[in-house]
Amino acid sequence: MDATPAVRLDGVSKQFADSYAVHRLDLDIEAGQFFSLLGPSGCGKTTTLRMIGGFSDPTEGSVQLAGEDVTALPPNRRNVNTVFQSYALFDHLSIADNVAFGLKRNGVAKAEIRQRVGEMLELVQLSGLADRGPRTLSGGQRQRVALARALVNRPAVLLLDEPLAALDLKLRRQMQVELKQIQREVGITFVFVTHDQDEALTMSDRIAVMSEGRIEQCGTPEDVYEHPASRFVASFMGTSNLMSGTYRGGAVALEGGPALPVGARTGIADGTSVSVSVRPEKIWLSDFEPGMSVLSGVIRETVYSGPTTTYLIELAPGVTLSVLEQNTARARMEDRWSGGETVEFGWRPEHCLVLA
Numbered sequence: 443m444d445a446t447p448a449v450r451l452d453g454v455s456k457q458f459a460d461s462y463a464v465h466r467l468d469l470d471i472e473a474g475q476f477f478s479l480l481g482p483s484g485c486g487k488t489t490t491l492r493m494i495g496g497f498s499d500p501t502e503g504s505v506q507l508a509g510e511d512v513t514a515l516p517p518n519r520r521n522v523n524t525v526f527q528s529y530a531l532f533d534h535l536s537i538a539d540n541v542a543f544g545l546k547r548n549g550v551a552k553a554e555i556r557q558r559v560g561e562m563l564e565l566v567q568l569s570g571l572a573d574r575g576p577r578t579l580s581g582g583q584r585q586r587v588a589l590a591r592a593l594v595n596r597p598a599v600l601l602l603d604e605p606l607a608a609l610d611l612k613l614r615r616q617m618q619v620e621l622k623q624i625q626r627e628v629g630i631t632f633v634f635v636t637h638d639q640d641e642a643l644t645m646s647d648r649i650a651v652m653s654e655g656r657i658e659q660c661g662t663p664e665d666v667y668e669h670p671a672s673r674f675v676a677s678f679m680g681t682s683n684l685m686s687g688t689y690r691g692g693a694v695a696l697e698g699g700p701a702l703p704v705g706a707r708t709g710i711a712d713g714t715s716v717s718v719s720v721r722p723e724k725i726w727l728s729d730f731e732p733g734m735s736v737l738s739g740v741i742r743e744t745v746y747s748g749p750t751t752t753y754l755i756e757l758a759p760g761v762t763l764s765v766l767e768q769n770t771a772r773a774r775m776e777d778r779w780s781g782g783e784t785v786e787f788g789w790r791p792e793h794c795l796v797l798a
């Protein structure tokens with residue numbers, strides 16, 4: 443296997459006036475992966491993408507593509523293309539001509555252009571619309587044209603900056619699956635910017651979770667969701683019950699509340715103040731297993747939302763847990779809890795994580 447990463451950032455920073463948009467980022471992106479930069483607005487995702495593409499110069503550090511230092515090279519000398527959220531299609535050209543644009547400019551022979559444009563339109567399922575103008579297309583179709591245009595000259599890396607943000611939720615979900623399929627088919631490294639954690643979880647081989655210009659954690663979707671490295675990652679990725687307390691002998695004592703049994707974690711001294719996190723779907727309300735610790739609390743709210751029901755359970759004054767249950771065929775609706783009832787709940791100790 444070729445171990446040279448498709449993209450390597452080595453100590454890369456970008457400073458604007460007296461603040462850092464990106465601070466000393468080290469990052470390797472393996473060739474052929476769907477890689478996402480994920481984080482809240484302003485965390486430095488776009489700036490990172492722009493430095494990979496050559497649209498922004500790092501204040502320090504270096505950018506390598508396939509082992510070559512490209513820090514000083516302009517965008518057109520890098521084997522990279524970008525798909526922007528705005529699509530930026532040429533309205534006066536047909537769809538086929540939009541896709542052919544870059545190839546024509548590079549002097550590719552007519553027959554080859556026709557063939558490659560045809561292949562690309564097939565890949566994005568727009569073959570029947572080659573002669574139409576972009577104005578006659580839906581948002582999802584325009585997005586596909588932009589994608590075909592960016593892929594047609596076979597870049598080594600494709601950068602995508604929130605390309606699905608303008609689409610409605612249903613179309614967005616559909617395009618997420620399609621985009622991932624297209625990436626697998628073409629085998630090109632995709633670097634995808636999003637602030638939507640569901641999107642990143644669904645599509646990515648690996649995710650870098652960013653906050654304030656730094657990478658908080660980089661790993662597979664499962665790594666970052668199941669084993670968040672910090673309080674920030676636990677709260678940003680999905681819903682977490684985050685609590686603070688004092689670590690002592692394999693449990694965390696909440697202030698004014700019970701001690702919560704937690705998963706093994708070495709290197710924490712007794713008496714240390716820590717945060718703990720347990721996911722709503724990891725909490726059981728019945729059929730407890732041996733080895734689980736079972737606590738009790740009062741149901742404060744029951745929220746039905748179709749496939750799931752969420753309970754808010756007060757476990758101690760001011761400490762409320764969110765618990766998610768699937769409304770599967772086997773769950774009996776009449777067994778749902780209502781407000782004011784005292785219930786038992788529990789979790790496997792390894793699902794209650796102590797966070798840095």
Ligand SMILES: Nc1ncnc2c1ncn2[C@@H]1O[C@H](COP(=O)(O)OP(=O)(O)OP(=O)(O)O)[C@@H](O)[C@H]1O
Nearest residue numbers: 458462463481482483484485486487488489490637
């Ligand atoms: N040209 C610029 N001049 C000054 N500050 C900038 C410039 N570009 C970005 N910044 C700042 O750098 C920080 C990171 O911006 P960036 O656009 O990379 O974040 P982002 O994570 O992509 O956010 P969003 O999701 O909102 O696009 C922000 O605080 C932003 O205000």
